Amino acid sequence: MDPILSIRGVGKTYASGLTALHSVDLEIRRGEIFALLGPNGAGKTTLISIVCGIVNPSSGTVIADGHDIRRQWRQARARIGLVPQELHTDAFETVTATLRLSRGLFGKPRDDAHIERVLRALSLWDKRDSKIMALSGGMKRRVLIAKALVHEPSILFLDEPTAGVDVELRQDMWRLVRELREQGTTIILTTHYIEEAEEMADRVGVINHGRLVLVEEKTALMRKLGRKQLSLHLQSPLPAIPPELAGLPLELSADGSTLVYTFDAQGERTGIAGLLRQLSAHGIDFKDLNTTESSLEEIFVSLVRRREPQEDAA
Structure with missing residues (x-):
């Protein structure tokens, strides 16, 4: 099966001379949950930002669901949903209005039935008329996911989705991710909570100092490197x-x-x-x-420690 996301030779060097990514090659399979792990500054967010069209690569190509992210950026971006770490939206808008706007930005026609399905799946239906500013931190995190899903993407990036949330919300989000995968959505997850990757991922990639250290089936990785x-x-x-x-x-x-x-x-x-x-x-x-x-966390720590620092990454 052709990969839904193909990253070939992607590098990023900023004007300051800082190299954040060194010729990364990665293919994501359609319908899988892929966990991208790495310490702070490893290059995870830079890579995601390039795929999502937020940052321009210095080299390489990215094909998202059959579309080049640079030459066919509109079609590629419409197939990608991003759940960032922070919510950036009008605090005075209601939840429903925020989702309608997000859907419209991707050229999708108004579909209140779909918005209702998304809100119910995230336990947000009762908050549909609430203003963003009135929501708790956990509810705002749910709105982040709803915004990423409202235009019906085939690829969903979750950038540290459960950072700072309570255990109940974390469990709800794990459940939702599994349901999305069952519906055909491909999930790429970055996380500091290694148990999330161990619990949900089909494959694991480890990035460090801007280089992809390893990509492996989770079970094979634990069998190969575990003790x-x-x-x-x-x-x-x-x-x-x-x-x-x-x-x-x-x-x-x-x-x-x-x-x-x-x-x-x-x-x-x-x-x-x-x-x-x-x-x-x-x-x-x-x-x-x-x-x-060995847990996946112990394997991850040993992999990162094996790599001698080469260049700082963002």
Whole structure:
């Protein structure tokens, strides 16, 4: 299937000489949820701003749902919805008027039935006649999403959508994102909350210092780069790891009561089975065991730390 969003060789260098992006290549599949992760200043917002037509790239091309964002900017922009981090609209307008205006700006005919569907999906219907200035922070965040959806885009960017919101709203937004994906909308998510990516994303991209470090299926990434640990709580403490086991990735707790075996997914079956056989052969018994595995956050931190700083990014 052709990608719905194709980013080829996109770079951005500002007049000051600051290079925010270094020849980024990325393809987003139609109907997927893609999480773009990176520390502050990594280049996430710059990349999104280029795709959405807010910032001009210094090099490269972007094709959004079959349309070049520079040569066919009107058609491309109509297919993109952006949920920014802050709401910029007339504080004295009502919620409904704001959505009608946003829809009209994209050349869409008035459709109050569609606006009602969007407002109901975001639990905003009861606030339809309220002025923006009278809304709570959480309700304003919902209006941001409604504005991005009202012109029926096929690609939706969520830039830190749950930053500073309460747990209930975050759960509501996760539910909405899944529903949008089920309806065929492609979602690109940037977030500082790694659990959001772990919970929802199909694929994960990591950007750092303006370079795309990695793009991988979420499950494959966690399988490939994740680590598991098996903790064996021993029947009797050991003074030290027996020399015969010295070649294994084992650690002994300070009090000698717990052996910790670290392994990856590929070595799970043979590694654990072999370890247990060797422990039994050396008369080492255990009374309990438990396993833990790396979270996506731990993988993300390790990936970022592997990269030596090269140039500042915005």
